[in-house]
Amino acid sequence: MSTIWLQPKTLPEALAMLAADPALTPFAGGTDLYPAQAARFAWGEALPEAILDLGALPEFWGIAADATQWRIGAGATWAQLRDAALPAEFDVLRAASCQVGGAQIQNRGTIGGNLCNASPAADGVPPLLALDAAVELASLRGTRTLPLGKFLLGNRQTERAPDELLTAVLVPHRAGDLRSGFEKLGARHYLVISIVMVAAMVRMEAGRIAEAAIAVGACSAVAQRLPALEAALRGSRPGEVAVTPGQLDHLAPIDDARATGAYRREAALVLVRRLLARLALPEALVA
Amino acid sequence: MSMSVTLTVNRVPHTVQLDDPRVTLLDLLRERLDLTGTKKGCDRGQCGACTILLDGRRVNSCLALAISHDGAEIQTIEGLAEGGALHPVQAAFIAHDAFQCGFCTPGQIMSAIGLIDEGQAGEDPERVREGMSGNLCRCGAYRGITEAVIEATRSMAEDAQEKAA
Ligand SMILES: Cc1cc2nc3c(=O)[nH]c(=O)nc-3n(C[C@H](O)[C@H](O)[C@H](O)COP(=O)(O)OP(=O)(O)OC[C@H]3O[C@@H](n4cnc5c(N)ncnc54)[C@H](O)[C@@H]3O)c2cc1C
Ligand code: FES
Ligand code: FES
Numbered sequence: 001m002s003t004i005w006l007q008p009k010t011l012p013e014a015l016a017m018l019a020a021d022p023a024l025t026p027f028a029g030g031t032d033l034y035p036a037q038a039a040r041f042a043w044g045e046a047l048p049e050a051i052l053d054l055g056a057l058p059e060f061w062g063i064a065a066d067a068t069q070w071r072i073g074a075g076a077t078w079a080q081l082r083d084a085a086l087p088a089e090f091d092v093l094r095a096a097s098c099q100v101g102g103a104q105i106q107n108r109g110t111i112g113g114n115l116c117n118a119s120p121a122a123d124g125v126p127p128l129l130a131l132d133a134a135v136e137l138a139s140l141r142g143t144r145t146l147p148l149g150k151f152l153l154g155n156r157q158t159e160r161a162p163d164e165l166l167t168a169v170l171v172p173h174r175a176g177d178l179r180s181g182f183e184k185l186g187a188r189h190y191l192v193i194s195i196v197m198v199a200a201m202v203r204m205e206a207g208r209i210a211e212a213a214i215a216v217g218a219c220s221a222v223a224q225r226l227p228a229l230e231a232a233l234r235g236s237r238p239g240e241v242a243v244t245p246g247q248l249d250h251l252a253p254i255d256d257a258r259a260t261g262a263y264r265r266e267a268a269l270v271l272v273r274r275l276l277a278r279l280a281l282p283e284a285l286v287a
Numbered sequence: 288m289s290m291s292v293t294l295t296v297n298r299v300p301h302t303v304q305l306d307d308p309r310v311t312l313l314d315l316l317r318e319r320l321d322l323t324g325t326k327k328g329c330d331r332g333q334c335g336a337c338t339i340l341l342d343g344r345r346v347n348s349c350l351a352l353a354i355s356h357d358g359a360e361i362q363t364i365e366g367l368a369e370g371g372a373l374h375p376v377q378a379a380f381i382a383h384d385a386f387q388c389g390f391c392t393p394g395q396i397m398s399a400i401g402l403i404d405e406g407q408a409g410e411d412p413e414r415v416r417e418g419m420s421g422n423l424c425r426c427g428a429y430r431g432i433t434e435a436v437i438e439a440t441r442s443m444a445e446d447a448q449e450k451a452a
Binding site: 003004005007027029030031034035051053055079098101102103104105107108189190191 | 402
């Protein structure tokens with residue numbers, strides 16, 4: 001069988017191709033797809049037969065703000081997110097972007113690919129959960145918007161129908177004294193898959209935490225927010241409320257080659273405490 | 288499915304017929320254009336030995352499909368030296384013994400050129416190490432690599448100043 005490679009020049013063209021053949025594999029940066037395929041190929045399995053190359057879609061790349069929200073094109077690369085002039089609540093996503101792979105991966109890997117690949121260790125997920133992000137999915141049938149937490153169903157499982165493309169990530173505007181940050185634990189400093197990562201965004205008001213959003217990744221099939229801790233922090237002064245293991249009870253970290261579940265649980269607690277302490281510092285305002 | 292792709296590699300245009308769309312830029316450079324300076328270490332994005340500049344940005348050529356980049360400008364290690372004069376990054380790698388076996392070196396040098404051009408790391412060793420983290424060196428020549436990148440950053444900035452003056 002001969003292979004198929006299609007490179008649509010517009011989104012409607014891409015959606016028509018996908019509707020005609022939902023078996024087409026969308027290809028953005030290829031940094032998840034290609035290594036996985038190459039590994040399978042090395043074991044004697046065939047590479048995918050039909051590729052839908054998203055690289056020439058003009059609608060895919062931009063980062064822009066309208067009256068209500070930020071719209072990050074699904075094809076925005078980590079390098080774009082790292083270098084874009086975005087407000088303080090995005091520090092969390094900027095910090096994550098700097099820590100995805102090395103610079104070569106950051107130049108090619110996209111946020112849309114990271115979300116659609118739906119790895120439990122995807123570094124883009126906790127920051128976007130903390131920012132209450134939604135994803136936009138388009139098909140010939142129409143466009144729908146889903147909160148990120150509803151889009152991600154499990155390890156490598158999403159709500160995306162075979163004829164849909166993820167077109168954008170939507171983040172609501174926020175105002176006030178916002179601080180956000182990211183902590184990633186890996187087996188070495190750089191170029192490493194996360195053992196645990198924590199993302200947090202807090203809004204301060206008159207020295208108190210008016211709002212807190214905290215998400216932990218790689219400790220469950222899909223990264224999770226910490227609602228009990230967020231509720232406890234609301235209205236408190238920084239450092240006043242202790243972070244307790246009970247607030248992380250709903251996480252379900254597994255044992256794997258990178259760490260044991262018990263280690264992950266302990267590390268998550270430490271990282272949450274460390275990140276909140278860092279965001280409480282006055283310097284966090286200028287960082 | 289037969290198709291062709293035109294790429295400008297080290298300022299020379301090449302048109303290559305592909306019989307399969309899944310050929311990577313790395314395989315095209317090595318197997319079709321006989322430019323074997325770009326190395327294949329892992330073929331899955333993890334080692335950086337295959338780093339090239341694609342439209343001026345450093346990427347892993349093992350992860351890019353050649354067919355996707357019709358019309359692109361590519362720079363590889365073979366295109367750096369001009370008329371026998373080494374590129375400043377090549378010269379700095381030699382001056383600082385920034386290698387042992389040399390297998391990772393073409394990728395390290397292309398990555399360093401990308402890093403210096405991005406202009407974010409400057410002469411801060413920690414930022415240089417972070418910026419070069421996509422390139423592994425199994426001989427562990429990291430110390431020399433970091434020194435070489437810093438020296439090249441400095442010498443290239445001085446050259447640019449002299450030219451401007
Ligand atoms: C060496 C190395 C280091 C890495 N380090 C990290 C890391 O530190 N943290 C991390 O989170 N990830 C890491 N990754 C994984 C990967 O780089 C990221 O997940 C990246 O963001 C994937 O984006 P992509 O555009 O390359 O996706 P692709 O490989 O192009 O696609 C990934 C999946 O999403 C689908 N897809 C892509 N775009 C769309 C779309 N718009 N609509 C529908 N489906 C789509 C594809 O069909 C495929 O199934 C690393 C990978 C490598 C090779
Ligand atoms: S060969 Fe491309 S990164 Fe290793
Ligand atoms: S010099 Fe041998 S791998 Fe770097």
